[in-house]
Every structure is written in C-alpha cells, then in structure tokens.
Amino acid sequence: MIRIKTGQPEKPGKGGAAGEHAELPGSLPVDGTDATKRDAVSRETAETPAEREKALIDSTPAGRATSDDVADPDALAQLLDVGKAYGNVDALRGVDLTVRPGEVTCVLGDNGAGKSTLIKIMSGLHDYTSGTMLVAGDERHFSSPRQSLASGIATVYQDLALAPLQSVWRNFFLGNELTRGPFGVLDIKKMKAICGEELTKMGIVIPDLDRPVGGLSGGQKQCIAIARAIYFGAKVIILDEPTAALGVKQSGVVLKYIQAARDAGLGVVLITHNPHHAYLVGNHFVVLKLGRVALDASKDEVSLDELTAQMAGVSELEALEHELRKDDVTVSTSPLDVD
Numbered sequence: 001m002i003r004i005k006t007g008q009p010e011k012p013g014k015g016g017a018a019g020e021h022a023e024l025p026g027s028l029p030v031d032g033t034d035a036t037k038r039d040a041v042s043r044e045t046a047e048t049p050a051e052r053e054k055a056l057i058d059s060t061p062a063g064r065a066t067s068d069d070v071a072d073p074d075a076l077a078q079l080l081d082v083g084k085a086y087g088n089v090d091a092l093r094g095v096d097l098t099v100r101p102g103e104v105t106c107v108l109g110d111n112g113a114g115k116s117t118l119i120k121i122m123s124g125l126h127d128y129t130s131g132t133m134l135v136a137g138d139e140r141h142f143s144s145p146r147q148s149l150a151s152g153i154a155t156v157y158q159d160l161a162l163a164p165l166q167s168v169w170r171n172f173f174l175g176n177e178l179t180r181g182p183f184g185v186l187d188i189k190k191m192k193a194i195c196g197e198e199l200t201k202m203g204i205v206i207p208d209l210d211r212p213v214g215g216l217s218g219g220q221k222q223c224i225a226i227a228r229a230i231y232f233g234a235k236v237i238i239l240d241e242p243t244a245a246l247g248v249k250q251s252g253v254v255l256k257y258i259q260a261a262r263d264a265g266l267g268v269v270l271i272t273h274n275p276h277h278a279y280l281v282g283n284h285f286v287v288l289k290l291g292r293v294a295l296d297a298s299k300d301e302v303s304l305d306e307l308t309a310q311m312a313g314v315s316e317l318e319a320l321e322h323e324l325r326k327d328d329v330t331v332s333t334s335p336l337d338v339d
C-alpha cells in the first residue's frame, strides 16, 4: 500500500475508514469524487520531476492517505503510530514502519527528518512517547541497547564500533570472545575459524584475518560489522547510512552484502539519504519529512524518479529557485561593509 502525505496531518486514531479522515488539516483532499478526476497530471503524462511528484500525490486514493497501522503477524518489528517528543520538539509523529523477514525497508529523509530518532527508539537508546512498538508481536519499550539486542535487533552505526588496531577476528568477537578450559583461555583458533566461515558465507573475502581492521576499506569494515550482528543472532539489522562515506565500488560491496542479509531471511532497515542506493536493494520505502511519514510505498508502487523527487522535495526546490530568480531583491550595503 502506498501512502503519501502532504502538510502535517494529525492522526485521528487507529483503523479509521477514509471518511473519518476527510477533515484532516493539510492532508490529501478527500472529496469523495472519482480519483481519476483529481489526477490533473497523470503519472504517465507527467514530464518534469515536479509534475511526477504532484501526479503521484494526486493519484493517491483518498483513503490511502490514512494510517494503516494494524499489527502485521509476519512482521519482525513494527512501529504503529509512533511519536517521540523531546520536550516540546516533536521529532517523530504518527510514524508507521513494518520490518518483515527477507525484506529491506528503506527509511529516507533529509537532515532533521527524524531518522536518528527512529533508530534510537528501535535500538533502545530512547523510548517513544506515543504509539506502539511491536517486536515479534509483543509491545516493547526498550530501556537500553542491550534489551534491543537481546530481542534480536542489532544496529550498525556509521562509526561501526570497531577497534581499528585489533584484528578482523578480534573485532568479530569483540565483547563476545570464546574461551576454553577452566581458566578461560581465549580460543583463538575457533574464533578465527568461525570468523572466516561467516565472512565467506556472506561473500566477503579477507585473506588475512589477523590484519588490523583499521587497514581495511570502509566497505569491508561495514560488512564485518553486519556479519558480526548476524552471527550473534540478529533478526533485524538497522544500518545507519552505511554507504554515506563510501565511493561507488565500496558502496556496491555493502549493497551486495545487504542483499545477502535480506536473502538470508533477515529484516533490514536501511537508513539513507541516497534514493539510488535505497532503490537498488529496497523492497519498501518510507520517506520522513520533519518527523512525519511523507511517503510509504513498496517497490512496485514507486519509481526511482518518484522516490528521488520525494527526497529532493522537488516542489520545494522549485519554489526556492523561483525566489532566487525574483529580480526585485535589493541588497543593501551597510556603511560598515564599505572599506
């Protein structure tokens, strides 16, 4: 189901029919007319990205602009109408997100959209202030990252929490070292063997596992952090901008690895600014704007162009361009500015 929202609608409650939402301020028009009449610019005939963005919004059936926040029995984790307020700042409001096994759910958004807040809620750093979070069907409020991890949610942050001077295998087992015998001697042989096996299983080739992690490429480091999370039992992995600091080739390595994790049956939440990367591996896309869901669509419901337009906020950019082109702008020079 695709949902596109404009403005800053309030959610009136759960499970309401379309008609209940007709009066929402700032939401899509709910006029009861044939949807085709509202498609002033059809998605097929739209030429510019702005027209396509508008067409996509116009073509959204009225009832779909409402919350579909119902528990999904197949979901590994789900946010239903979740909000987070920091004092009087609403960082997130009415957010729905479903993480299913074998799917990559991409969360896109510009600076301040609420992506970090969403990660913090799911990874146990912050609690949410409204709505419901379900993990494996149970309502959860995490009070620590440990609780989130224990319930199968692993978060891989941009800084990766790897020790650069330590070897690959040491990093793989960091904090979970295997020991043997009554004196708890590190079982280095076993750790190296498992680390090698796990990395190979997921298609990562690192010839020397004794190499310090600091010397590896950004892509390889990301893959090690993800492989580690999977090995230690994660069912859901949240990846915070994994390709943000990487070049094309290394991004490719990480995206391939994300696909491997998805194909292994994990639920992946990919947080990114990059619609191109998201579209290559994503099954479902949620665009956040100022803490609210601006678009919620599966891959067969949204094109890359439409996703990019949503991300770029094409209509906002055009308004900005228009402002810049205005020739009535006068720049006054303060006497203090004159040499």
Ligand SMILES: Nc1ncnc2c1ncn2[C@@H]1O[C@H](COP(=O)(O)OP(=O)(O)OP(=O)(O)O)[C@@H](O)[C@H]1O
Pocket: 086, 089, 090, 091, 109, 110, 111, 112, 113, 114, 115, 116, 117, 118, 291
């Ligand atoms: N601890 C906090 N106290 C008050 N406001 C906060 C706090 N953390 C985030 N915010 C506000 O919540 C909103 C969402 O912030 P958040 O960091 O989640 O966005 P983001 O999408 O991750 O942005 P970025 O890509 O820049 O990291 C912003 O307006 C931000 O200023």
